[in-house]
Amino acid sequence: MLDEDALVQRCVQGDSDAFSQLVARFERPLFNVALRVLRDREEARDAVQTAFLRAWTHLGSYRPEHRFFSWIYRITYNEAVNQLRKRRTEPLNDQLVSAGPRPDEAAADGQLAGLVEAAVEELDEDLRQVIVLRHWLDLSYDEMAETLGIPAKTVKSRLFTARQRLAKVLQKRGVRTT
Amino acid sequence: MTDEILDDLIQRVLDGEGTPEEARRLEARLAADPVVRARHAELKLVFDALGSIELESPPAGLHASIMTAVRSTAPAMSPTTPVVAPRAPRRPLQFARLLLPVAAGFIAGALGWAALGGSLGPAGRPADLSGAMGDVAGPMQLLSLGVIDQGITVSAGRAEKGATILELHAADQPVQVWLSSDDQGVGLTAEPGSGASVQPGAVGVLAFELAPKALLRVRCAPRQATQSVRITAKLAGGAVAEGSLRLDWLPWSRRAGR
Numbered sequence: 127m128l129d130e131d132a133l134v135q136r137c138v139q140g141d142s143d144a145f146s147q148l149v150a151r152f153e154r155p156l157f158n159v160a161l162r163v164l165r166d167r168e169e170a171r172d173a174v175q176t177a178f179l180r181a182w183t184h185l186g187s188y189r190p191e192h193r194f195f196s197w198i199y200r201i202t203y204n205e206a207v208n209q210l211r212k213r214r215t216e217p218l219n220d221q222l223v224s225a226g227p228r229p230d231e232a233a234a235d236g237q238l239a240g241l242v243e244a245a246v247e248e249l250d251e252d253l254r255q256v257i258v259l260r261h262w263l264d265l266s267y268d269e270m271a272e273t274l275g276i277p278a279k280t281v282k283s284r285l286f287t288a289r290q291r292l293a294k295v296l297q298k299r300g301v302r303t304t
Numbered sequence: 305m306t307d308e309i310l311d312d313l314i315q316r317v318l319d320g321e322g323t324p325e326e327a328r329r330l331e332a333r334l335a336a337d338p339v340v341r342a343r344h345a346e347l348k349l350v351f352d353a354l355g356s357i358e359l360e361s362p363p364a365g366l367h368a369s370i371m372t373a374v375r376s377t378a379p380a381m382s383p384t385t386p387v388v389a390p391r392a393p394r395r396p397l398q399f400a401r402l403l404l405p406v407a408a409g410f411i412a413g414a415l416g417w418a419a420l421g422g423s424l425g426p427a428g429r430p431a432d433l434s435g436a437m438g439d440v441a442g443p444m445q446l447l448s449l450g451v452i453d454q455g456i457t458v459s460a461g462r463a464e465k466g467a468t469i470l471e472l473h474a475a476d477q478p479v480q481v482w483l484s485s486d487d488q489g490v491g492l493t494a495e496p497g498s499g500a501s502v503q504p505g506a507v508g509v510l511a512f513e514l515a516p517k518a519l520l521r522v523r524c525a526p527r528q529a530t531q532s533v534r535i536t537a538k539l540a541g542g543a544v545a546e547g548s549l550r551l552d553w554l555p556w557s558r559r560a561g562r
Contacts, residue, residue: 131538135480138511142375149370157362171363178370183377186484186509190536191544242353260319261354267321286315289350296353297346 134194138185149178152195155263156202162258163206164213173209177202196273203255238301245295253288256281314344318351455479456514456537468524472535474514480538483510483522491525492533 128136128147136144153174160170160177181188181198188197246257259265259273271278310333316322317330333340456479459471472481483492492510514520524533538544 131480135482135511135513138482138484138509140509142371145374146367146371149367149374153362153367153370154359157366158359161360167360167363171366174362174366175370175373179373179377182374188482190480190482190538238353239357242357246354257354261351262357262359267319282312282315285319286311289315289347292350292353293346296349301349301353 130194131190134185134188134190137182138188142182145178145182148194148198152198153178156198158262159199159202159258160206162254163203164210169209169213170206173206174202177205180205192272193269196269199273241296241299241301242292245292245299248295249288249291253284253291256284257288257292260285310340310343314340314347318344318347455539455543456481458535470522470524470533470535472514472520472522472537474516474518476516477540478516479514479540481512481514481520482534482536482538483524484534491523493523493525494520 133144133148157170157174160173164170177198180201246254256270259270267278267281270281313326313330317327334344455475455477457473461469494510510522512520
């Protein structure tokens with residue numbers, strides 16, 4: 127399997143098959159990033175598709191000293207935030223509301239995953255981002271630092287603060303260590 | 305050990321970023337100190353809880369719809385153009401501060417190699433530069449990417465019709481190179497007829513890998529009087545150097561900045 131750098135290089139040469147491999151590799155984590163911002167699967171889908179298309183048409187501006195994932199993550203995140211802003215200026219379309227329970231609803235049902243998601247939702251944006259990148263996208267401190275454009279020390283500090291807050295929320299809601 | 309250091313240790317080990325030595329140190333503290341155990345348990349609770357969440361699968365067909373859009377946006381590329389040819393190395397450069405002597409004839413300095421300590425050498429005109437790339441007026445200007453210390457050298461020469469010829473020459477290790485123009489307005493054509501094959505990409509973008517001691521020649525044809533090409537080189541070890549080359553019709557001027 128080609129590594130990320132090799133695939134990106136082939137993409138820059140116009141190889142859409144290589145790009146297809148990058149899409150396959152990153153669509154799931156990026157979909158979850160968009161979903162966490164938008165809380166709507168259809169909108170998240172649109173955001174991810176737009177982000178990949180934007181990446182494809184702007185490969186000339188990609189800086190290879192950074193990881194491709196960091197670049198596409200930022201494009202996706204910005205796209206999702208833009209869609210969220212746009213949505214807030216438009217009337218709510220009932221058809222766009224996700225079918226599943228919202229995290230707070232799931233939390234009310236006492237499901238652990240729902241509790242955790244609701245707790246994560248309550249975090250400030252910069253804290254929520256590091257939790258998502260670390261726990262769901264499995265990025266290292268250095269990769270997170272590059273992705274977010276902040277020092278690794280700040281990453282660790284934010285992670286610790288976020289986890290402290292989550293721990294308090296979870297303990298308050300009766301979640302205990304096993 | 306202060307609380308802050310202890311918290312950092314616990315977090316690093318739980319995140320899998322701690323060294324084996326740090327893991328052993330934490331193990332010993334956990335065995336000996338109930339306060340440490342409590343702090344560890346608190347953080348572990350969060351790790352376990354977050355671990356209970358699984359990533360959602362994207363909607364079926366997302367990949368296909370992305371690729372349909374991608375393929376309709378970027379039509380098939382032009383045929384393969386071989387570009388890489390091994391060649392004897394140039395003589396080593398003497399590194400110093402970037403100093404561009406304004407060359408006689410058509411060549412004057414044009415590169416702003418950001419953060420690079422490269423230098424120039426009096427490169428002679430390569431014997432076989434004419435032909436597909438077009439003739440070059442005057443000597444090639446030799447530049448180097450100082451950050452990677454002789455990992456790659458770049459020469460620039462002026463060709464007919466306002467074009468510029470770039471020679472990119474790898475030293476003793478492979479180098480990945482990206483050339484791009486900011487507005488995709490510069491036609492980039494790699495030299496045909498030698499070595500490994502590289503497919504040219506969209507207009508204004510070219511990427512390739514230079515084998516050790518290989519040489520690549522690229523013709524840059526600006527479509528306006530003043531355009532620029534960004535060059536980024538990445539060594540196998542990860543070191544990266546970059547700079548931008550301004551392509552002017554008339555005497556080139558030095559440009560700083562990345």
